[in-house]
Structures are given as structure tokens and as C-alpha cells.
Amino acid sequence: MSKLQTILTPLTTEEAAIRLLGAEIIRTYDDGSRAVVRIVEVEAYDQNDPASHTFIGPTMRNEAMFGPAGRAYVYRIYGIHWCFNVTAGREGFGEGVLIRAAEPVTGVEALQRHRPGVVGLNLTNGPAKLAQALSIDGSLKQHNLQHEPLQVQLRRPVAQNEIIRTTRIGITKAPEMLRRYYLKDFPYISRA
DNA sequence: CGTTGGATCCGCT
DNA sequence: GCGGATCCAACGA
Numbered sequence: 284m285s286k287l288q289t290i291l292t293p294l295t296t297e298e299a300a301i302r303l304l305g306a307e308i309i310r311t312y313d314d315g316s317r318a319v320v321r322i323v324e325v326e327a328y329d330q331n332d333p334a335s336h337t338f339i340g341p342t343m344r345n346e347a348m349f350g351p352a353g354r355a356y357v358y359r360i361y362g363i364h365w366c367f368n369v370t371a372g373r374e375g376f377g378e379g380v381l382i383r384a385a386e387p388v389t390g391v392e393a394l395q396r397h398r399p400g401v402v403g404l405n406l407t408n409g410p411a412k413l414a415q416a417l418s419i420d421g422s423l424k425q426h427n428l429q430h431e432p433l434q435v436q437l438r439r440p441v442a443q444n445e446i447i448r449t450t451r452i453g454i455t456k457a458p459e460m461l462r463r464y465y466l467k468d469f470p471y472i473s474r475a
Numbered sequence: 476c477g478t479t480g481g482a483t484c485c486g487c488t
Numbered sequence: 489g490c491g492g493a494t495c496c497a498a499c500g501a
Contacts, residue, residue, distance in 0.1 A: 326493070334493070336486095344486055362484030364494050381493055411494050454493055473494095 284351075285429035290437060291352035291371045296378040299352070299371035300327040300464050303380050305441040307388065310417045311432040312397075318390030318417070320407060322382055324465035324472045326451045328368075329378035333456040337377025347425045348379040355426040355433065357419060364411030367419045369428060369435055383452070383463075384408045386471040409473040441466065 284292075291299045306322050328335035328348075336345045336358065347356040348370050356368040356379045368379040385407050387394055394406055394416040407413045414420075419433065428435040444467075451463045452474060465472045 328493075336493080339487080342486070358486095358493085359484060361482080361492060361494055363482060366493065368493090383493085405496095409494070415495095451493070455491095 285353055285427065287353035287429050287435060287437065288351050291369070292373055294371065296327040296329040296371055296380065297462065299369075299378075300325045300380045300462070301446065302437060302440060303369060303382070303435070304446060304464055304466055305438050307436045307438060308382070308385060308417065309431075309434040309436065310390075310393075310419075312393060312418055313432075316390065316393040316396075318393040319388040320385035320394070320413070320417070321388050322385045323469045324382075324384035325463070326381040326383060327378075327462040327464075328381060329372070330376060332460065332462070334451065334454045334458075334460070335377070335379075337379075338456075341377065345377060348377040350374055350425070353428050353435070355419075355423050355428055357414075357421055357424050359421070360411065365414040365420050366410040367414045367417070367423075381410060382413060383410045384465070384471050384473050385413055386469060404470055408471045 308320050310318050330337040337348050341349045352371045354370045368381050370379045372378040397418045398416050407416050448461050449463045
């Protein structure tokens with residue numbers, strides 16, 4: 284079992300979401316260039332949550348979230364964009380954490396190359412923007428996030444008083460649930 | 476500034 | 489057939 288999987292398995296989806304705040308995503312692109320970003324905004328979803336893709340039970344689309352923790356769940360939204368989740372929890376229980384925003388750490392040029400004409404905060408301050416900047420698509424479905432070309436490295440947990448908890452963005456079911464978390468005072472969030 | 480509508484796919488009913 | 493865990497350009501004030 285990878286370290287990432289070991290840590291994310293016993294946690295509730297909320298706890299896993301919080302642990303992923305401050306974690307780093309390391310992306311190695313096809314051309315060999317590399318970028319590192321720091322996660323600053325996440326949302327928790329699991330099979331008891333009407334807003335989750337796993338609420339209806341296992342299907343071909345959502346099977347990654349019913350598998351082991353620490354894998355990629357990637358889905359297309361509105362026919363246009365891709366969104367990236369990190370799976371969490373034990374096998375057989377469908378849960379994942381949507382990565383909504385991150386701040387560039389290194390490799391800004393590589394990120395920009397995948398979002399032509401975009402500069403500043405708009406580079407990575409939204410789930411589909413981030414996925415585009417990291418060049419994440421369906422080919423990374425179920426990818427084990429302990430390996431290249433897409434890795435997630437947990438860092439020291441961030442202090443409780445640096446985390447804001449709110450309702451989630453853009454959902455119609457269970458809009459009242461407080462399952463969105465973001466780092467206080469960080470500009471790269473999709474919406475305050 | 477804030478608001479609106481268009482783009483465009485696929486999993487599920 | 490439908491509608492969504494979105495983004496962005498084009499508007500009007």
C-alpha cells in the first residue's frame with residue numbers, strides 16, 4: 284500500500300479533504316517539463332451525499348471512487364471541461380475529494396503553456412482551469428497518484444484556524460452541506 | 476463592475 | 489433525451 288493510500292484510507296472524506304489542503308501536486312508533462320502546485324481549495328463527496336457521483340452506487344464512470352484511496356477520479360463536465368479528484372477511504376465505499384484550486388509553486392511557464400493567453404490568478408483558481416493547466420484528462424482515470432506523471436504529496440497538516448469551511452460551489456443537490464474547505468488568505472481560490 | 480448565455484459531451488433514466 | 493462538482497466572452501450599466 285502506498286503511503287498516500289495508507290494515510291487517506293482511515294480518514295472520513297472530510298478529514299481526507301482537510302489533509303489534502305496544502306498538499307502538492309507534481310505534474311510531469313509529456314514533453315518532460317514539470318510543474319508543482321499547492322492545493323488551496325477542495326470539496327468532499329461520498330456515497331451518502333446526494334451531490335456525489337457515487338450516491339447512485341457503483342457504475343463504470345465512478346468506479347475509481349469505490350476503489351482504493353490515493354487514485355485519480357477524472358470526469359468531464361458540461362461536455363467541455365475536465366475535473367480532478369483524489370479518491371479516499373476504504374475500498375467498497377465510494378468517496379473522493381474534488382480539487383478545486385491550487386497555487387503555482389514551480390513551472391508557471393508549463394502551466395501557462397496549457398492555458399494559452401491566461402495569466403494571473405485565472406491560471407489555476409477553478410477545478411477545470413486547474414485540470415487544464417495540469418493537462419489532466421480521461422487518460423489519467425484511476426491513475427495511482429504516488430507515481431509520475433501525476434503525483435500528490437501530502438505535507439504537514441495546515442492549522443485548523445487557517446481553514447475556512449463553507450457550502451460547495453455549483454451543485455444543486457444538498458447545497459446546504461458544509462463540505463468545501465479552503466485556505467484563508469490565499470488568493471488562488473475559485474470564489475470567496 | 477455584474478450578469479447572461481453559449482460551448483458541447485457522456486452517463487444515466 | 490436530459491442535465492451537470494464549469495469557464496469565458498460578450499454584453500449592459
